[in-house]
Amino acid sequence: MSDNYTVSARLRAALAGVALLALGAAASCTYSHGDPAPACDVARENVTYANVISPIFDAHCRECHGSTVYSVKGGGNNFGDYQAINSYFSPSKLLGCIRHDPGFDPMPQGRPKLSDCDIQRIEAWIAAGKKNN
Structure with a gap:
């Protein structure tokens, strides 16, 4: 696999994790x-x-x-x-x-x-x- 594919996959995984954390924080404050x-x-x-x-x-x-x-x-x-x-x-x-x-x-x-x-x-x-x- 190319380095670009690995970086892209890691970036998507990191962004998904951040989105889930933000959603959880928002839900706990309502x-x-x-x-x-x-x-x-x-x-x-x-x-x-x-x-x-x-x-x-x-x-x-x-x-x-x-x-x-x-x-x-x-x-x-x-x-x-x-x-x-x-x-x-x-x-x-x-x-x-x-x-x-x-x-x-x-x-x-x-x-x-x-x-x-x-x-x-x-x-x-x-x-x-x-x-x-």
Whole structure:
């Protein structure tokens, strides 16, 4: 084989690897509905369920705690919508789980802890009275 063929094959393989890394990085930085995660400035954000908290739950919680799967996968904890969360809601348990505090089941189960920013958003939402809109 010629040197040009070997260089070309290596270049294609390297470019394919870079493309896969970029795709993986982009996918890890979006919410489930495809929008990029909002910048972390919790003190200035209007942290409501509809505009901030629901996308976090979509991305990290509803795979197991959604309305149609919570009884099988989510230990009976339904976080499928605003009303469901408020009917069950235990702030200390939720925060203990997502912060991975000792004595609590770390959530999301089997996956990395939520970002510090998302945890701060949930804490701010609870402190402000769990506003919907």
